[in-house]
Amino acid sequence: MTSTRAKFTGKHMALVFVGGFGIVIAVNLVMASFAVGSFHGTVVDNSYVASQNYNDWLAKADASRQLGWEVQASQRADGRVVLDTAGVPAAAKVAAEAERPLGAREATHLTFAPAGEGRWISDKVLADGRWQMRIAIEAQQGTWAGESTLP
Numbered sequence: 001m002t003s004t005r006a007k008f009t010g011k012h013m014a015l016v017f018v019g020g021f022g023i024v025i026a027v028n029l030v031m032a033s034f035a036v037g038s039f040h041g042t043v044v045d046n047s048y049v050a051s052q053n054y055n056d057w058l059a060k061a062d063a064s065r066q067l068g069w070e071v072q073a074s075q076r077a078d079g080r081v082v083l084d085t086a087g088v089p090a091a092a093k094v095a096a097e098a099e100r101p102l103g104a105r106e107a108t109h110l111t112f113a114p115a116g117e118g119r120w121i122s123d124k125v126l127a128d129g130r131w132q133m134r135i136a137i138e139a140q141q142g143t144w145a146g147e148s149t150l151p
Contacts, residue, residue, distance in 0.1 A: 071085050072084045074150070079127065081122040081133070088144075089141065093138045096109075126150070130149065132148075133147065133150065
């Protein structure tokens with residue numbers, strides 16, 4: 001009995017080699033296009049200038065912590081954002097910047113009105129989905145800043 005099996009030659013190995021690398025390169029190009037398409041931009045425009053402000057940022061964060069204010073964000077069924085706070089004076093000004101952490105850039109500025117018992121309600125409705133919020137509270141006692149994620 002004679003075998004009619006074809007030989008595995010150098011040409012076959014070259015095709016396997018080129019095909020394998022072709023798949024790897026194609027996957028890398030697709031993943032890079034997804035990464036670039038969902039990137040919102042830089043966090044800071046100039047890292048050196050930002051580094052010069054680092055100690056000031058730490059001092060502001062420490063002063064913010066020393067106020068002892070606590071903030072818990074949630075979203076109502078109607079889309080408005082609710083902030084439940086502890087220690088925040090009723091005369092404070094509360095605002096937030098909400099933006100999508102991924103995908104197409106979408107950002108909204110929110111201001112909050114007091115609703116009694118340490119609760120604040122946003123002036124605008126946020127669409128369903130995930131949001132990253134930077135919250136700022138200004139009062140006579142000082143300024144508080146924090147971040148919260150809405151699911």
